[in-house]
Amino acid sequence: MGGDDGALRTARAAYQQHRWDAAREGFRRAAAVTDLAPADALALADSAWWLGQVDESIEAGRAAHRAHLAAGERRGAAAAALQVAVNHLLRGEDIEGFGWMSRAAELLAELPDAPEAVYLRYFTRVEAAIDDCGDPEVAESVIAAARSVAADGRRLGDPGVVAAGTLGEGRALVKQGRVAEGLALLDKAMVTVVDGEIAPDIAGNLYCHMIAACHELGDVRRAAHWTAALERWRRAAGRRGVHRHLPGAPRADPRDGRGLGAGRASGGAGVRGAGRDHDQHRGRGALRAGRAAPAAGPVRRGRGGVRAGAPARPRSAAGAGVAAARPGQDVGGRGGGADGAARRDR
Numbered sequence: 001m002g003g004d005d006g007a008l009r010t011a012r013a014a015y016q017q018h019r020w021d022a023a024r025e026g027f028r029r030a031a032a033v034t035d036l037a038p039a040d041a042l043a044l045a046d047s048a049w050w051l052g053q054v055d056e057s058i059e060a061g062r063a064a065h066r067a068h069l070a071a072g073e074r075r076g077a078a079a080a081a082l083q084v085a086v087n088h089l090l091r092g093e094d095i096e097g098f099g100w101m102s103r104a105a106e107l108l109a110e111l112p113d114a115p116e117a118v119y120l121r122y123f124t125r126v127e128a129a130i131d132d133c134g135d136p137e138v139a140e141s142v143i144a145a146a147r148s149v150a151a152d153g154r155r156l157g158d159p160g161v162v163a164a165g166t167l168g169e170g171r172a173l174v175k176q177g178r179v180a181e182g183l184a185l186l187d188k189a190m191v192t193v194v195d196g197e198i199a200p201d202i203a204g205n206l207y208c209h210m211i212a213a214c215h216e217l218g219d220v221r222r223a224a225h226w227t228a229a230l231e232r233w234r235r236a237a238g239r240r241g242v243h244r245h246l247p248g249a250p251r252a253d254p255r256d257g258r259g260l261g262a263g264r265a266s267g268g269a270g271v272r273g274a275g276r277d278h279d280q281h282r283g284r285g286a287l288r289a290g291r292a293a294p295a296a297g298p299v300r301r302g303r304g305g306v307r308a309g310a311p312a313r314p315r316s317a318a319g320a321g322v323a324a325a326r327p328g329q330d331v332g333g334r335g336g337g338a339d340g341a342a343r344r345d346r
Contacts, residue, residue: 007026007027007029007030008026008027008030008040010022010026011023011024011025011026011027011029011030011040011043011044012026012040012043014026015027015043015046015047018050020046020047020050020051021047021051023043023044023047024044024047024048024051024053024056027040027041027043027044027047027060028044031044035063035067036060036063036064036067037067038064038067038068038071038073038076038080039064039076041060041061041063041064041067041080042060042061042064042076042079042080042083044056044060045057045058045060045061045064045080045083048060049083049087054087054090054091057083057087058084058087058088061080061081061083061084061087062080062084064076064080064083065077065080065081065084068080074107074108074110074111075107075108075111075114075116077107078104078107078108078111078114078116079104079116081100081101081103081104081107082100082101082104082116082119082120084100085097085098085099085100085101085103085104088100101120101124104116104120105120108120115156115158115161118149118152118153118156118158118161119161121145121148121149122145122146122149122161122164122165122168125141125142125145126142126145126146126149126164126165126168126172127168129141129142130142130168130171130172130175131175133171133172133175133176134175134176136176139172139173139175139176142168142169142172143169143172143173145168146165146166146167146168146169146172147165147169148165149161149164149165149168150162150164150165150166150169151165152165153165159192159197159198160192160197160198160199160202162192163189163192163193163197163198163202163206164189164202164205164206166185166188166189167185167186167189167206167209167210169182169185170182170183170184170185170186170188170189170213171186171209171212171213173185174186174213174216174217179217182213183213183219183222186209186210186213187222189206189210190206190207190210190226190229192206193206193207193229194229194232207226207230210222210226211223211226211227214226
């Protein structure tokens with residue numbers, strides 16, 4: 001293979017153990033003397049991402065994309081393109097982000113049943129349109145797409161995809177004022193997270209959506225519950241070696257969660273804080289509301305396989321319906337249905 005074989009072996013072992021610093025260092029040492037294999041380049045991109053080194057993650061993702069293309073591996077190239085797209089979107093770089101999404105969609109056009117294609121569909125047809133679900137026609141379309149995504153997740157045996165589809169349907173229902181139905185689905189998706197059935201990065205996406213829904217509705221009790229659950233999950237993730245400050249998990253102080261539990265007067269700051277974080281993410285142009293860092297979840301999870309931690313899967317971005325979130329389109333979203341829904345629920 002050439003290059004620093006020892007560094008590569010060390011890096012791969014560290015990557016499997018979620019020791020991101022050691023993995024990044026080993027891959028960087030190997031890359032200094034040889035071109036990394038596609039899987040190793042994408043592992044370097046992952047490691048850099050978990051450490052907050054977004055520029056480095058983008059560059060490694062581009063290298064992985066080129067290497068997959070050179071090897072004729074369309075799915076791998078698409079997964080790498082999704083990862084690069086998400087990183088650009090997290091920084092509000094919409095033009096680059098949507099360009100990479102379109103590249104991924106083109107690569108997946110002949111692979112509609114690939115897990116990567118399902119993630120694309122979720123992020124363009126469900127997540128990208130959630131804030132417009134105050135419009136009944138949009139909501140109907142999003143709900144249908146979300147159910148299709150969940151069905152594909154069951155077919156693929158991927159609980160993360162199932163949970164994403166379930167959550168997407170729930171958020172659309174909440175936006176339509178069907179609050180009880182929607183929150184029941186959101187809670188169902190969150191149980192999957194708390195039980196540890198899905199990868200941490202996807203869990204960050206789902207938590208962000210739950211906190212956003214609680215913020216929209218002023219649901220202090222539910223926000224307190226899931227904020228506490230988030231902290232337990234983060235501690236557990238830390239024991240598995242996952243970086244404690246997960247990109248994409250809402251910044252929620254567990255003390256705010258306890259305060260929320262005490263009542264609206266003492267805990268409102270917790271909901272407002274989580275909501276502000278959601279709004280900040282939304283302003284970065286990452287598709288639409290509340291995705292920002294969490295949106296990257298699925299792509300990191302699957303670069304060519306459907307397992308919680310196998311190489312070959314997408315991490316999560318946008319896809320075949322790129323028209324749902326295209327360059328030049330308002331990506332802020334209107335989100336007009338939530339306030340009315342909250343008033344009706346009260």
